[in-house]
Amino acid sequence: xxxxxxxxxxxxxxxxxxxxxxxxxxxxxxxxxxxxxxxxxxxxxxxxxxxxxxxxxxxxxxxxxxxxxxxxxxxxxxxxxxxxxxxxxxxxxxxxxxxxxxxxxxxxxxxxxxxxxxxxxxxxxxxxxxxxxxxxxxxxxxxxxxxxxxxxxxxxxxxxxxxxxxxxxxxxxxxxxxxxxxxxxxxxxxxxxxxxxxxxxxxxxxxxxxxxxxxxxxxxxxxxxxxxxxxxxxxxxxxxxxxxxxxxxxxxxxxxxxxxxxxxxxxxxxxxxxxxxxxxxxxxxxxxxxxxxxxxxxxxxxxxxxxxxxxxxxxxxxxxxxxxxxxxxxxxxx
Numbered sequence: 457x458x459x460x461x462x463x464x465x466x467x468x469x470x471x472x473x474x475x476x477x478x479x480x481x482x483x484x485x486x487x488x489x490x491x492x493x494x495x496x497x498x499x500x501x502x503x504x505x506x507x508x509x510x511x512x513x514x515x516x517x518x519x520x521x522x523x524x525x526x527x528x529x530x531x532x533x534x535x536x537x538x539x540x541x542x543x544x545x546x547x548x549x550x551x552x553x554x555x556x557x558x559x560x561x562x563x564x565x566x567x568x569x570x571x572x573x574x575x576x577x578x579x580x581x582x583x584x585x586x587x588x589x590x591x592x593x594x595x596x597x598x599x600x601x602x603x604x605x606x607x608x609x610x611x612x613x614x615x616x617x618x619x620x621x622x623x624x625x626x627x628x629x630x631x632x633x634x635x636x637x638x639x640x641x642x643x644x645x646x647x648x649x650x651x652x653x654x655x656x657x658x659x660x661x662x663x664x665x666x667x668x669x670x671x672x673x674x675x676x677x678x679x680x681x682x683x684x685x686x687x688x689x690x691x692x693x694x695x696x697x698x699x700x701x702x703x704x705x706x707x708x709x710x711x712x713x714x715x716x717x718x719x720x721x722x723x724x725x726x727x728x729x730x731x732x733x734x735x736x737x738x739x740x741x742x743x744x745x746x747x748x749x750x751x752x753x754x755x756x757x758x759x760x761x762x763x764x765x766x767x768x769x770x771x772x773x774x775x776x777x778x779x780x781x782x783x784x785x786x787x788x789x790x
Contacts, residue, residue, distance in 0.1 A: 477762035572711035597639025603629035
């Protein structure tokens with residue numbers, strides 16, 4: 457049997473609003489050089505280049521040049537599909553599938569995750585590619601380390617998905633952990649291009665047909681704006697993964713974080729021996745001497761035009777600040 461071509465599909469359209477004021481519209485979190493290894497985007501490319509034959513990036517009109525900059529620095533060939541307006545992940549992945557050969561295996565990842573690329577990670581990918589070749593749509597779940605309210609969950613039995621669950625409240629998250637058969641939903645997928653498109657056509661025919669029309673009128677991989685506006689904005693989870701009968705899950709044992717909040721960034725930085733004081737307080741973005749009195753597990757984020765103080769366990773609420781600034785058209789999010 458001919459070996460399938462494996463395409464790493466990188467979704468790079470997120471804003472990272474929960475990491476404001478570090479993450480801005482002009483430079484979302486995946487492009488920030490927060491780590492000694494570089495940016496999250498660059499780390500995603502490096503982590504998967506040994507197992508993938510080619511790279512396709514799907515990003516929006518505002519940041520595709522940031523992807524180009526990273527790829528040029530790495531001197532890696534890639535395909536860059538530019539969305540003129542965001543239409544969520546179902547359409548983004550459809551564009552990547554339409555750009556591929558029908559038999560190509562698409563390994564779809566966000567561009568803003570931190571993953572320890574060890575034998576557990578590559579072993580999970582090999583399983584996923586194998587199941588994708590059998591005609592399944594594969595999602596990767598992560599064994600939870602804590603009752604996290606910022607992630608969706610997958611209820612599973614062996615490789616069968618019993619249900620997908622939305623981000624839970626604290627009590628529900630604790631129940632999931634206690635029951636032991638729930639995984640964090642990583643947002644990573646693996647499937648043949650034709651399998652995905654067939655399932656999308658079955659369950660969301662309007663998304664499929666409008667995405668196909670927009671793709672057929674793309675110019676140099678830039679999707680037409682007016683045709684894009686006709687595509688319903690819906691995630692791959694709602695469009696296909698929660699409805700298809702071909703879903704399989706790979707329970708991952710590797711270290712994973714979506715760095716979706718300052719709490720998860722804090723937890724990751726701790727593993728790199730980033731400094732904190734005796735009460736767990738952390739300063740990001742400043743070399744000024746900073747003293748904390750009567751505070752515990754507080755994160756201070758210092759940028760040239762904003763200063764954020766956040767209690768670690770309340771870090772999901774940073775998005776509320778971002779939304780308020782966006783509502784008032786503040787330049788602080790640009």
